[in-house]
Amino acid sequence: MDYPGKVALTLFTSSCNFDCAYCHNPELKKSVEEKVGESEIFTYLNKRAALIDAVVITGGEPTLRADDLIPFVERLKAQFPAVLVKLDTNGWSSDILRKFLDVIDYVAVDLKSLNYEPFSTVNLKQIQKSIELAKGFSSHEIRITMFPPYVPEKDFEELARMCSGASLVSVQQYRPLTGFCESPPYPDSVLREFADLLSGYAQNVSLRS
Numbered sequence: 001m002d003y004p005g006k007v008a009l010t011l012f013t014s015s016c017n018f019d020c021a022y023c024h025n026p027e028l029k030k031s032v033e034e035k036v037g038e039s040e041i042f043t044y045l046n047k048r049a050a051l052i053d054a055v056v057i058t059g060g061e062p063t064l065r066a067d068d069l070i071p072f073v074e075r076l077k078a079q080f081p082a083v084l085v086k087l088d089t090n091g092w093s094s095d096i097l098r099k100f101l102d103v104i105d106y107v108a109v110d111l112k113s114l115n116y117e118p119f120s121t122v123n124l125k126q127i128q129k130s131i132e133l134a135k136g137f138s139s140h141e142i143r144i145t146m147f148p149p150y151v152p153e154k155d156f157e158e159l160a161r162m163c164s165g166a167s168l169v170s171v172q173q174y175r176p177l178t179g180f181c182e183s184p185p186y187p188d189s190v191l192r193e194f195a196d197l198l199s200g201y202a203q204n205v206s207l208r209s
Contacts, residue, residue: 001208003086003106004141004168006053009045011036013069016061018090018120020112021181022147022174028060038072045080054105058088063096073103091130092122101137108141108170109134113150114158128162135166142166142202146186146194147174156194160201169202171195173209 002008012025014032023029045052055076062069073085086106089097101107109130116122134140142163144151151159163169171191176182188209195207 002056002058003054003084004206006084007051008054008056008086009041009048009052010056010058011041013057013059013062013065015064016059016090017064017092017122018061018112020119020147021149021183022145022177024175024177025060026180038075042076042079045076045083049080049082052083054084054086056086056088061090061092062087063089063093063100066096066099070099070103073100077103089130090120090122091127091134092120094126094129094133097130097133101133106139106141107134107137108143110143110145111159111162112145112147114155115150118150131162131166140166141168141170143170143172144194145172145174146191147183148186149183153190156197160194160197163198164201166202168204168206169198170206170208171198 002010012028014028014030016029019029057069077085084105086108087100087104088108091109111127111131114124116124116127131142144159171194173191174185176185191207191209195205198205
């Protein structure tokens with residue numbers, strides 16, 4: 001699921017500049033001590049080179065660590081040229097994302113809402129820039145997590161228009177977190193209706209319930 005159609009090793013970075021209410025990796029919102037180093041990752045890949053097709057870099061927000069991650073990806077691609085690399089990002093900076101597009105094979109950008117004010121200092125225009133930049137990349141995905149307070153039904157049409165021309169849009173069910181975020185999720189029927197709407201704009205739509 002992390003890299004469509006591929007067996008992937010997923011790497012998590014810490015630190016995030018968003019404070020989404022439904023975050024499933026809240027411990028990674030702040031910077032934490034590195035638990036796995038580059039040598040360990042490369043050793044792991046060497047032992048399983050025949051099994052792993054791809055590496056997915058997610059977080060947290062990986063692009064906050066661009067100065068470290070871009071050289072890391074370059075070394076990874078040099079040592080394992082057959083391994084594909086995917087980047088997950090919240091889309092906060094199109095300028096930084098543009099730098100990553102030179103070294104990765106697949107990019108997934110989150111579209112969280114039409115109103116980023118409750119959880120971020122980034123405005124929607126910057127997210128739109130990142131989405132449009134990603135659409136120009138050969139392998140890309142736009143991901144929408146269906147958290148009702150962030151994605152109200154009245155916004156479905158505008159969100160769909162923002163995804164126009166995308167290769168793949170993934171509609172993801174929001175899962176309540178006991179003690180953290182317990183807002184009731186949309187029923188699956190609403191997700192299917194939104195996916196049907198998106199199919200009129202995007203080339204492919206994936207429903208992850």
